Amino acid sequence: MSANTNNNVPVLETQHLVKRFGGLTATNDVNFTLASNGRLHAIIGPNGAGKTTFFNLISGRLKPTSGKILFKGEDITGYSTHRIARLGISRTLQIKxxxxxxxxxxxxxxxxxxxxxxxxxxxxxxxxxxxxxxxxxxxxxxxxxxxxxxxxxxxxxxxxxxxxxxxxxxxxPELLLLDEPICGMSPKETQRTVEKIVELSKLVNVILIEHDMEVVFDVADDITVMAQGGILAQGSPSEIASNHEVREAYLGFDEDDDGELAIMPNEQDIGQPSKGAHSNG
Structure with missing residues (x-):
């Protein structure tokens, strides 16, 4: 697999990315940068936060209303899915x-x-x-x-x-987009798949959309939190876990037996899909 050898140029960058469907704003002024190779970046957020729409914009399945998408410094805004795939962006879908x-x-x-x-x-x-x-x-x-x-x-x-x-x-590809790859899996299947994703992230840049907070906080190097179409916070798992805005808007929190912060998903906000179901992110 290929790697971006110019570390001064982000693998992926979006600038003020907006997507509207009539009166609905699905993504709102999204500024996102994936700069590092060999790191696993997770995107989390409630259903309807704009996560899958964001992936659809990056991969060319949707055209943005405004804003730019840059891949290794090249403006790919509005490119077809085939052209984007040939440049080096590949993705999985929520549906089989x-x-x-x-x-x-x-x-x-x-x-x-x-x-x-x-x-x-x-x-x-x-x-x-x-x-x-x-x-x-x-x-x-x-x-x-x-x-x-x-x-x-x-x-x-x-x-x-x-x-x-x-x-x-x-x-x-040089960038792999994984949209809820473990949704509906048994614990054994989840463990096997997550281990494989971690291995792959050492070979190719990976952005992962996932609702399983335990998995995200265990394996992600960096996390972006989306809410209401925009980016609420970005940072390391520890930074996200201690972010008061994130905890108030998205995560429940408690203390474990050792007095340490234990991250738990707020299921009502997250809208965690049931086994075998697929959300629309």
Whole structure:
């Protein structure tokens, strides 16, 4: 996977980003910078805070009403999803997005073909010598070697999530956007997937939208809190945990047996989705 070698240029930057749907402002004056490589950045906030809309703007699924989006210094505002993907931004979706009738390997083949065969869907990526190596590498990176030949429709929920990450990684991105990747998982599946996300964050820049506060505060290097379409706070987990605005607006808090602050999600504000459900962020 690629890395941004110019540390003076942010990997991603948004400037006064606004998205309106009629009278509804989904994102409001969002100024965001992802400057460091090898760090896991989490975005949290109640449902409706603008998190998924923010991802949709970055990935080109939506066009901003105003403001700019810069990727490695290049203004990508208004670019198509395909153009943005080819530049190096890839994402997973809240909804299942795999081909059930195809194998794990073939699902990743299709994604690799789009990148390596120059977006010619009828040309076999197997004609390109680097494609097999890329597919094999991605399958190993997401830990699906033992089930590479199985049809995607037979996979567990956790394995599908890993496959979706593999599909996103097939294009060799420099920035990976993960939208609630552990939603609906069992504790065992969650642990496995989170461990894989942490591993991947050492290879590629990762921004994670997540409602599970325990996971976020355990693994994130940096956290951005969104509320009502804007950014409420940004900082390290400890800085966010001690931010009074965040605690009043978003998090419940208590003290544990050692007298230390214990972060707990305020479920009424967060709107934590039930198992198997997907929120609209």
């Amino acid at each position: 997005s795999v081909f059930d009738a195809l194998s794990v390997e073939d699902n990743i083949w299709i994604a690799a073909q789009a990148k390596m065969a120059g977006w010619h869907p009828l040309r076999s990526a197997r004609h390109f010598p680097d494609t097999q190596r890329r597919v094999d590498k991605v399958i190993e990176e997401v830990g699906l070697q033992e089930i590479a030949k199985r049809e995607a429709g037979t996979l567990s929920y956790g394995d599908v999530a890993l496959l979706e990450m593999g599909i996103a990684l097939a294009s060799d």
